[in-house]
Amino acid sequence: MELKELIAQNDFYDVYKSSDGRAVSVYKKPEYKEKCLYAALTHARVETTLCSYSSIRMPVLHEVCVIDGKWCNVMDWIEGETLEQLIKKNPDKAEIYIDKLIEVQCEIHEQYMPLLSKLKDKMARQIKSLGQIDEIKKYELLTRLDSMPKHIKLCHNSFEPKNVIINDEGTYVVNWGHARQGNASADVGKTYLLLKLHLPELADIYLERYCRASGTSKRYIQAWLPIVAAAQLDKGIPSEKDFLMRWIDVVDYS
Numbered sequence: 001m002e003l004k005e006l007i008a009q010n011d012f013y014d015v016y017k018s019s020d021g022r023a024v025s026v027y028k029k030p031e032y033k034e035k036c037l038y039a040a041l042t043h044a045r046v047e048t049t050l051c052s053y054s055s056i057r058m059p060v061l062h063e064v065c066v067i068d069g070k071w072c073n074v075m076d077w078i079e080g081e082t083l084e085q086l087i088k089k090n091p092d093k094a095e096i097y098i099d100k101l102i103e104v105q106c107e108i109h110e111q112y113m114p115l116l117s118k119l120k121d122k123m124a125r126q127i128k129s130l131g132q133i134d135e136i137k138k139y140e141l142l143t144r145l146d147s148m149p150k151h152i153k154l155c156h157n158s159f160e161p162k163n164v165i166i167n168d169e170g171t172y173v174v175n176w177g178h179a180r181q182g183n184a185s186a187d188v189g190k191t192y193l194l195l196k197l198h199l200p201e202l203a204d205i206y207l208e209r210y211c212r213a214s215g216t217s218k219r220y221i222q223a224w225l226p227i228v229a230a231a232q233l234d235k236g237i238p239s240e241k242d243f244l245m246r247w248i249d250v251v252d253y254s
Helices: 028-053 083-089 089-110 121-129 135-147 184-198 200-214 218-233 238-248
Strands: 002-009 013-018 021-028 061-067 072-074 153-155 164-167 170-173 180-181
Touching: 002 021, 013 170, 021 028, 021 061, 021 089, 028 061, 028 072, 028 153, 083 089, 083 164, 083 238, 089 153, 089 164, 089 184, 089 200, 121 180, 121 184, 121 218, 135 218, 153 184, 180 184, 184 200, 184 218, 184 238, 200 218, 218 238
Parallel strands: none
Antiparallel strands: 002 013, 013 021, 021 072, 061 072, 153 180, 164 170
């Protein structure tokens, strides 16, 4: 398999388009083997359920392999344009695309995934590991997290316009490696903060419209925001640190 074109990068892996038309996530260090295998297992569990019970499409995972000593996940390459690309290309239609984002997310949340790891457990581990906040703040965040209702809905946990692809075959959602079972409002809080970071002019429009479409209280979603911000802070992305620290300090909403 020849890796032809570098498509995307993050702290843990690079995504290439291969010579045989597949998307290959190449984990940067041999010690990321566990991350690679866990992402593959998570993707496979979502794929099995989502493809059977939902109109949403996702790439098929074909294999896990080692290339030049690095662990890789190989799956379908999905042609088309992301909602982020469409928003930037047609800013006058941005609100239409936000409605599409919400429609897809609501359908994702209709699925139940009891075999996936729990989102609350992951968030608790992330908060406990933080060195940027003191123990009192950690305790406050963990106490709030523990008080939140426990659900087993499918949460993408990295849902934003760049992970939704539209083509002639339908709507695809990609990047499922962080998916967990949990409370849909935590997933919505994550999407809101990602929009605040990457498409800030649309974040509040998204939140208002999601609450209207789903019948969810805005205050309930807002109660998740300090928790979600703390969990995101654990990723250690320097450009996000100041932004996330401000959200961690938000405790109550009127």
